[in-house]
Amino acid sequence: xxxxxxxxxxxxxxxxxxxxxxxxxxxxxxxxxxxxxxxxxxxxxxxxxxxxxxxxxxxxxxxxxxxxxxxxxxxxxxxxxxxxxxxxxxxxxxxxxxxxxxxxxxxxxxxxxxxxxxxxxxxxxxxxxxxxxxxxxxxxxxxxxxxxxxxxxxxxxxxxxxxxxxxxxxxxxxxxxxxxxxxxxxxxxxxxxxxxxxxxxxxxxxxxxxxxxxxxxxxxxxxxxx
Amino acid sequence: xxxxxxxxxxxxxxxxxxxxxxxxxxxxxxxxxxxxxxxxxxxxxxxxxxxxxxxxxxxxxxxxxxxxxxxxxxxxxxxxxxxxxxxxxxxxxxxxxxxxxxxxxxxxxxxxxxxxxxxxxxxxxxxxxxxxxxxxxxxxxxxxxxxxxxxxxxxxxxxxxxxxxxxxxxxxxxxxxxxxxxxxxxxxxxxxxxxxxxxxxxxxxxxxxxxxxxxxxxxxxxxxxx
DNA sequence: CCAAAAGTGTTCACCGTACACCCATGA
DNA sequence: TCATGGGTGTACGGTGAACACTTTTGG
Numbered sequence: 001x002x003x004x005x006x007x008x009x010x011x012x013x014x015x016x017x018x019x020x021x022x023x024x025x026x027x028x029x030x031x032x033x034x035x036x037x038x039x040x041x042x043x044x045x046x047x048x049x050x051x052x053x054x055x056x057x058x059x060x061x062x063x064x065x066x067x068x069x070x071x072x073x074x075x076x077x078x079x080x081x082x083x084x085x086x087x088x089x090x091x092x093x094x095x096x097x098x099x100x101x102x103x104x105x106x107x108x109x110x111x112x113x114x115x116x117x118x119x120x121x122x123x124x125x126x127x128x129x130x131x132x133x134x135x136x137x138x139x140x141x142x143x144x145x146x147x148x149x150x151x152x153x154x155x156x157x158x159x160x161x162x163x164x165x166x167x168x169x170x171x172x173x174x175x176x177x178x179x180x181x182x183x184x185x186x187x188x189x190x191x192x193x194x195x196x197x198x199x200x201x202x203x204x205x206x207x208x209x210x211x212x213x214x215x216x217x218x219x220x221x222x223x224x225x226x
Numbered sequence: 227x228x229x230x231x232x233x234x235x236x237x238x239x240x241x242x243x244x245x246x247x248x249x250x251x252x253x254x255x256x257x258x259x260x261x262x263x264x265x266x267x268x269x270x271x272x273x274x275x276x277x278x279x280x281x282x283x284x285x286x287x288x289x290x291x292x293x294x295x296x297x298x299x300x301x302x303x304x305x306x307x308x309x310x311x312x313x314x315x316x317x318x319x320x321x322x323x324x325x326x327x328x329x330x331x332x333x334x335x336x337x338x339x340x341x342x343x344x345x346x347x348x349x350x351x352x353x354x355x356x357x358x359x360x361x362x363x364x365x366x367x368x369x370x371x372x373x374x375x376x377x378x379x380x381x382x383x384x385x386x387x388x389x390x391x392x393x394x395x396x397x398x399x400x401x402x403x404x405x406x407x408x409x410x411x412x413x414x415x416x417x418x419x420x421x422x423x424x425x426x427x428x429x430x431x432x433x434x435x436x437x438x439x440x441x442x443x444x445x446x447x448x449x450x451x452x
Numbered sequence: 453c454c455a456a457a458a459g460t461g462t463t464c465a466c467c468g469t470a471c472a473c474c475c476a477t478g479a
Numbered sequence: 480t481c482a483t484g485g486g487t488g489t490a491c492g493g494t495g496a497a498c499a500c501t502t503t504t505g506g
Contacts, residue, residue: 408469408470408471410470410471411468411470414468415468430477430478432478432479433477433478433479434476434477434478435475435476435477435478436476436477
C-alpha cells in the first residue's frame with residue numbers, strides 16, 4: 001500500500017487549517033494576524049490557524065479558528081487552496097488547507113495598527129509585516145481570489161453590515177480594485193447585478209444629505225453567476 | 227501544541243492526491259477511472275490517485291499519478307479542491323487534495339467503454355459507473371470548474387492537439403457546454419479571445435473541403451482574463 | 453447660505469447575437 | 480454532379496463607459 005512511505009520516514013505528517021480573515025479597515029482592505037508564540041518563526045506575524053483535530057472537518061476547523069479570533073457570526077468562509085510543499089514548515093510535512101473569510105466592516109476596529117492586544121491585530125494589506133513561513137503566498141492568493149469574484153458575484157456585500165449605503169458599497173469595490181469607479185454607472189450596475197433593494201431607512205452622518213440604506217434582496221445568500 | 231490531538235487517537239492520518247483526468251471521447255467529455263483492487267469499495271471504479279509520499283510535493287504527486295495512467299506530457303494540471311470530511315474514507319482520516327488534468331483528444335481512445343484493460347479505462351461523463359467513496363463529488367466539482375473557465379480562458383485548447391480546426395474547437399465547447407453554438411459567431415469570438423492564428427496547413431478527411439488548421443499564438447500558455 | 457455628500461439620465465461605441473448562402477473537395 | 484462539411488458578413492439590440500448638475504441636510 002502506498003502508505004508504506006510512512007514507515008521509512010520519521011518525518012511527522014500534519015494537516016492544518018489557516019484562515020485569511022479579511023475586513024475593511026477605514027479606507028483599506030485589512031486582515032487579522034497573530035504573533036507566533038513558538039518556533040518556527042517565533043515572534044513573527046502569522047495567519048490564524050491550527051492543526052486539524054483528527055475527527056474535525058476541515059471547514060469546521062477553519063470556522064473554529066475564525067470564531068476564536070473574532071466575534072463574527074454568519075460569516076462568509078470559502079476554501080482557497082492547499083499548500084503542501086515538503087519544505088514549507090520545519091516541523092515536518094505540514095499540509096495547510098487555506099480558507100478565506102470576510103468580516104463586515106466595523107468602526108470599532110478602524111484603529112489601524114493592532115486592535116486586539118500585543119499578539120493579535122488587524123493590519124492593512126499594503127502595510128503587512130513580514131509573515132511567518134509561506135503565509136505571504138497564502139495572503140496573495142486569497143486577495144487575488146477575492147478581487148476576481150467582485151464582478152460576477154455579490155461577495156463584496158459580505159464586507160458590509162446587512163444594510164449599507166451605495167457609497168459604502170462603492171468604497172468596498174474601489175478599495176479592492178484599487179481604482180475609482182463612476183458613481184452613476186456603479187449604482188445602475190450594482191443594483192441590478194446584486195439585486196439590491198431600498199430598506200426605507202436612511203443613514204445620517206455629518207452635515208450632509210442622508211443616504212438611503214439598501215439590503216440584499218435575498219439575504220444570507222451569496223449569488224454567483226457563471 | 228495543537229498536534230497533541232494525535233496522541234489521543236489511534237486514527238491514522240493520510241494525505242492523498244486524486245486526479246480527474248478529462249479528455250474528449252468522440253462527441254463526449256470523458257475521464258479516466260481505475261478499478262479498486264482492495265478495500266474500501268474494492269471492485270468499484272475510482273479516480274486515479276494515491277497517498278502522497280512524505281517528501282513529495284502535492285502537485286508532483288498528482289503529476290506522477292497522471293503519468294502512471296497516461297502517456298501524456300506537457301499536460302494541463304490544476305489544483306481543484308481538498309476533500310477532508312472525517313468519515314469520507316474508512317481507512318482513517320484521509321485528506322484528498324484533488325486535481326484535474328486535461329488530455330488532448332486522441333482517436334486511439336475513442337473506443338468508448340474501457341480502453342486500457344480490465345482495471346482501467348475511459349468513461350464518458352454521462353455514463354459513469356457508481357464511483358468509490360466520494361469520488362462522484364470530486365468529478366462533479368471538477369466538471370463545474372472546467373466549464374466555468376470556458377468563457378474567460380483558453381483552457382479548452384488543452385483538450386486538443388497543438389493544431390486543430392475551428393470545427394474541432396467548437397465541438398469541444400459544445401460538448402462542455404451541452405449546447406450548440408453559432409458557427410460564425412463562435413469563430414469570430416474564439417479567434418480574437420484565444421489569440422489563434424492559422425498554421426498554413428490544412429486537414430483533409432473525407433470527401434469534403436479541407437479545413438484550415440489553427441494554433442495558439444503563444445503555445446504552452448493558458449491565457450486567463452479576470 | 454454654505455459646505456459636503458447624495459442622487460440622478462443621456463449619449464455613444466462596442467460587442468454578443470441572430471441569421472443564410474456559396475465554396476471546395478473526393479467519391 | 481452530388482453529398483458533405485468549410486467558410487464567410489451584416490443588421491440590431493443591449494450593455495459598459497463617459498460625463499455634470501441639482502438636491503438635501505446640518506452647521
